[in-house]
Amino acid sequence: MTSDTTRTEPVAGPTDRLRRLVSRAEVVLWDFDGPICRLFAGHPxxxxxxxxxxxxxxxxxxxxxxxxxxxxxxxxxxxxxxxxxxxxxxxxxxxxxxxxxxxxxxxxTAMPTAWADPLIRTWTALGARLAVASNNSPRVIGAYLAGRGLADCFGPHIYGRDTDAHRLKPDPYHLHRALNALTAAPATALLIGDSPTDHEAARRAGIPFLGYARNTRKARLLADAGARDVIGSLEPLLRLLRENKPSSPPRAQQHLPGQ
Structure with missing residues (x-):
């Protein structure tokens, strides 16, 4: 099995299914703790x-x-x-x-997830609309994104925990909030998450799901929850976006990260 992709069956590099997930995603919803960073890396x-x-x-x-x-x-x-x-x-x-x-x-002391920052910037530069739908506090998410220079990639679209704890994922409440605010249909979106509750929330909302598993234990939990598409690194996503980028930037004077 390659280090890029963790699935129930070994695969070599990005799969056709992964390409389809990426190519169809007009809206990308992110879980926060896991896919974007390890929030509790230094504060267990x-x-x-x-x-x-x-x-x-x-x-x-x-x-x-x-x-x-x-x-x-x-x-x-x-x-x-x-x-x-x-x-x-x-x-x-x-x-x-x-x-x-x-x-x-x-x-x-949060640790950025490898490849997350350039992936977020590249997806934004290519015209995708991004949002965070998380069980963490929106104040925390906003502070982290601002510190990484990523706040403009998400704008106001940060949907996180409040005092209605029963609305935490796997309830799809925050996913629905994001879709409604972005006026997007579930089929046009993609949720990137790292837990069974993320997968279940996506299933209830009718949103395609891509699991991110930074280790074997996480991959097993996602597989046991029924997640079909699970990657062990965000790098294949960034590679796919760069392979399929338009010949000219979609926005005036805007360039993809790394160019």
Missing amino acids: APEVAGRLVDWLETRGLRGLLTEAERHTADPHAVLRAVDRAGLGLDVVAQLEERLTREELRATA
Whole structure:
């Protein structure tokens, strides 16, 4: 199996299916943590989840969590549990704000996903419309994109977590928001995500899905969830876009990155 593509069957380089996914995508929706960056690379998510659990304990609410949720590595699992308990907006809002502050701290040590920045810039230069649909806070996403000089590639189209935790993926709510804002049909879009919840949200919304798996464990989870197209690097996408770029820039005085 090549390092570029991770699938249930070995393939050599970009496949015809990958070419079709890329060529048909007028709108590209991105999950944030994974495809664009590793948000918690230097600020581990399990520690963040643990601090959220500790905060609930100080309020006498630790009993709301199952044993698995008390030891989860996923901060969103803690947020979902509190939302599920129906304690009211105040507690959920406080917990969500604490999670947002942790994510904002994490942006300082977030690791950009290899090839993500030039891929985003190239897709934008070729005329695709981009949006982020994520379970992370839109404040965090906006801060990271601005720091990388990518904010203009997405404009206002950042759709992320709020106090309605039940709308986190796999609910397709934020995908629908993005499509509605961009006046795009699901079939004209492509979601790039790295988790089974991304795949399920895309399936519910009727959006073609491309999985990104940075390691074998991620690839296995996506395959087990039914994801048919999974890549281990974003480089094949960038290569395909550059192979099929128009002979002249689509916008005045605009050039593809690297030219």
